[in-house]
Amino acid sequence: xxxxxxxxxxxxxxxxxxxxxxxxxxxxxxxxxxxxxxxxxxxxxxxxxxxxxxxxxxxxxxxxxxxxxxxxxxxxxxxxxxxxxxxxxxxxxxxxxxxxxxxxxxxxxxxxxxxxxxxxxxxxxxxxxxxxxxxxxxxxxxxxxxxxxxxxxxxxxxxxxxxxxxxxxxxxxxxxxxxxxxxxxxxxxxxxxxxxxxxxxxxxxxxxxxxxxxxxxxxxxxxxxxxxxxxxxxxxxxxxxxxxxxxxxxxxxxxxxxxxxxxxxxxxxxxxxxxxxxxxxxxxxxxxxxxxxxxxxxxxxxxxxxxxxxxxxxxxxxxxxxxxxxxxxxxxx
Amino acid sequence: xxxxxxxxxxxxxxxxxxxxxxxxxxxxxxxxxxxxxxxxxxxxxxxxxxxxxxxxxxxxxxxxxxxxxxxxxxxxxxxxxxxxxxxxxxxxxxxxxxxxxxxxxxxxxxxxxxxxxxxxxxxxxxxxxxxxxxxxxxxxxxxxxxxxxxxxxxxxxxxxxxxxxxxxxxxxxxxxxxxxxxxxxxxxxxxxxxxxxxxxxxxxxxxxxxxxxxxxxxxxxxxxxxxxxxxxxxxxxxxxxxxxxxxxxxxxxxxxxxxxxxxxxxxxxxxxxxxxxxxxxxxxxxxxxxxxxxxxxxxxxxxxxxxxxxxxxxxxxxxxxxxxxxxxxxxxxx
Numbered sequence: 330x331x332x333x334x335x336x337x338x339x340x341x342x343x344x345x346x347x348x349x350x351x352x353x354x355x356x357x358x359x360x361x362x363x364x365x366x367x368x369x370x371x372x373x374x375x376x377x378x379x380x381x382x383x384x385x386x387x388x389x390x391x392x393x394x395x396x397x398x399x400x401x402x403x404x405x406x407x408x409x410x411x412x413x414x415x416x417x418x419x420x421x422x423x424x425x426x427x428x429x430x431x432x433x434x435x436x437x438x439x440x441x442x443x444x445x446x447x448x449x450x451x452x453x454x455x456x457x458x459x460x461x462x463x464x465x466x467x468x469x470x471x472x473x474x475x476x477x478x479x480x481x482x483x484x485x486x487x488x489x490x491x492x493x494x495x496x497x498x499x500x501x502x503x504x505x506x507x508x509x510x511x512x513x514x515x516x517x518x519x520x521x522x523x524x525x526x527x528x529x530x531x532x533x534x535x536x537x538x539x540x541x542x543x544x545x546x547x548x549x550x551x552x553x554x555x556x557x558x559x560x561x562x563x564x565x566x567x568x569x570x571x572x573x574x575x576x577x578x579x580x581x582x583x584x585x586x587x588x589x590x591x592x593x594x595x596x597x598x599x600x601x602x603x604x605x606x607x608x609x610x611x612x613x614x615x616x617x618x619x620x621x622x623x624x625x626x627x628x629x630x631x632x633x634x635x636x637x638x639x640x641x642x643x644x645x646x647x648x649x650x651x652x653x654x655x656x657x658x659x660x661x662x
Numbered sequence: 663x664x665x666x667x668x669x670x671x672x673x674x675x676x677x678x679x680x681x682x683x684x685x686x687x688x689x690x691x692x693x694x695x696x697x698x699x700x701x702x703x704x705x706x707x708x709x710x711x712x713x714x715x716x717x718x719x720x721x722x723x724x725x726x727x728x729x730x731x732x733x734x735x736x737x738x739x740x741x742x743x744x745x746x747x748x749x750x751x752x753x754x755x756x757x758x759x760x761x762x763x764x765x766x767x768x769x770x771x772x773x774x775x776x777x778x779x780x781x782x783x784x785x786x787x788x789x790x791x792x793x794x795x796x797x798x799x800x801x802x803x804x805x806x807x808x809x810x811x812x813x814x815x816x817x818x819x820x821x822x823x824x825x826x827x828x829x830x831x832x833x834x835x836x837x838x839x840x841x842x843x844x845x846x847x848x849x850x851x852x853x854x855x856x857x858x859x860x861x862x863x864x865x866x867x868x869x870x871x872x873x874x875x876x877x878x879x880x881x882x883x884x885x886x887x888x889x890x891x892x893x894x895x896x897x898x899x900x901x902x903x904x905x906x907x908x909x910x911x912x913x914x915x916x917x918x919x920x921x922x923x924x925x926x927x928x929x930x931x932x933x934x935x936x937x938x939x940x941x942x943x944x945x946x947x948x949x950x951x952x953x954x955x956x957x958x959x960x961x962x963x964x965x966x967x968x969x970x971x972x973x974x975x976x977x978x979x980x981x982x983x984x985x986x987x988x989x990x991x992x993x994x995x996x
Contacts, residue, residue, distance in 0.1 A: 339890075340913040341966060357909055357966065404911070407890070415888070416914050423970050425680035454683055484676075557968060 347627025546635030587637035681976035
């Protein structure tokens with residue numbers, strides 16, 4: 330039996346340090362495991378050192394063995410004789426789209442020219458759109474709008490509709506099957522909740538009893554997303570606003586529907602020109618390391634930021650208003 | 663201009679095209695089944711292709727990316743035809759289709775190719791022999807058609823069975839069967855009532871592996887990924903028996919310099935400038951070459967390792983398109 334010399338932490342298991350405690354983001358299994366800060370140090374600063382060397386540094390035998398046993402138990406790594414074949418992962422974030430996601434709001438007063446809007450969004454290689462309807466729209470009119478996405482760059486379309494008895498299940502299911510890009514239809518203000526998934530193309534139809542929530546920015550473990558893309562984007566960019574655009578009811582172009590600042594109107598402006606302006610992309614650069622409190626928090630690369638609702642409206646770097654976590658005491662209030 | 667020969671719905675193609683758009687580089691995509699849906703006119707004498715309203719001048723194209731272009735059996739047209747057309751006629755339809763695809767690829771014969779179509783029909787056994795020639799380790803491999811040979815071999819070492827060509831998934835009496843790698847045990851030979859003689863089959867010694875390695879090869883560069891399939895009984899023999907609950911660990915990997923060199927030599931001999939390779943590292947520290955998949959998914963290497971491969975493929979196509987056509991990348995038949 331060869332002697333075990335090193336501990337290899339899988340490249341997909343990324344340690345993140347908080348003020349009081351650290352965690353390992355398991356980006357392949359969408360999970361995370363809390364670890365003490367000293368283990369973070371072992372896994373990062375002393376990553377390439379042999380186990381016996383690490384034991385010497387900390388004058389500890391048992392505790393170090395226990396640490397590694399814990400990581401083995403969580404399947405975060407392996408004992409190895411050499412680490413030479415296992416490079417670290419490049420964590421750079423690359424994206425071919427100027428805009429990845431767009432929200433399009435519509436109410437009865439909206440004057441959108443959808444064909445032109447979809448062309449403009451395709452010019453920035455937008456991959457996904459979410460259409461939020463605040464007033465009733467007949468299914469045949471909705472179909473006409475969706476038909477205009479035929480030549481677009483969109484890979485997925487999500488639609489929010491206010492409940493109407495005319496949106497009966499069979500018609501909606503047929504709509505989902507005929508429009509492969511439409512992945513999720515949510516009918517809000519419905520009399521009762523129901524959810525179904527179309528087996529053929531795994532699109533979803535959902536009836537929800539609650540109303541369309543125009544507020545957002547809630548921070549909670551149930552919104553955590555543990556994956557590599559989220560991690561890579563978060564270390565570099567603002568993980569809520571980066572490459573996002575909203576076209577509001579009146580056609581105004583914004584970073585998000587909850588933001589007051591407008592950057593012209595889709596009817597009169599060139600979208601590509603707007604979203605490449607410094608003024609528009611300014612907020613994209615506010616990554617978690619620049620945000621107060623968040624930068625000390627162990628959850629920062631799995632948790633969505635919000636710049637619309639913040640604790641200090643005079644400080645754009647202040648903590649999200651709806652976050653109830655205190656990383657200095659590790660408690661949710 | 664870059665020409666892409668692909669199939670509708672191939673995600674890797676879509677992602678590479680995103681990057682070509684990002685670099686504002688001109689390209690044209692032909693999906694194999696377009697010919698069932700769009701008006702197609704190939705003008706052999708004037709070297710141009712007309713698809714609906716698009717006219718494609720052969721002389722405008724410098725590089726062709728050959729990516730999963732046209733498995734007839736996956737098309738709707740084929741699925742409908744097979745219900746009414748008798749088997750022997752279907753075989754002929756298949757041959758006609760292959761000849762048609764060959765016509766298209768021949769038209770671009772003098773162009774640069776990312777994956778030359780005449781190099782993709784690989785024979786597993788020939789490739790293994792070539793791999794051995796360039797100095798890579800290969801598992802002991804036999805093609806046998808009788809029980810007796812299997813029993814003899816089993817006395818020496820544990821064995822596995824593989825398809826000689828591609829694995830496929832026949833449906834028989836409403837049950838799906840798979841041709842993934844299978845272990846052949848003595849009990850299996852006895853219990854399965856294996857006949858004395860059967861159709862020739864590929865048998866290999868079972869390597870006691872530490873982990874599997876998947877390599878994406880792109881113009882002499884190697885992007886390797888290690889798959890720890892060994893810790894999970896479900897994936898021990900073939901990691902494609904996915905465990906969705908606890909996916910196998912997949913991480914970036916660096917092959918020893920000498921192995922990389924041999925792989926480059928092998929790919930050159932086969933005439934491929936792009937493709938995926940499967941290797942395993944045995945418990946006794948040797949790297950065994952298993953096979954080449956010339957149009958393999960690279961999304962599966964890209965995703966866990968963040969190698970940025972779709973952008974790299976796009977950049978490679980642009981480079982190849984810009985280079986003056988001074989030298990053909992020769993496909994050497996195996």
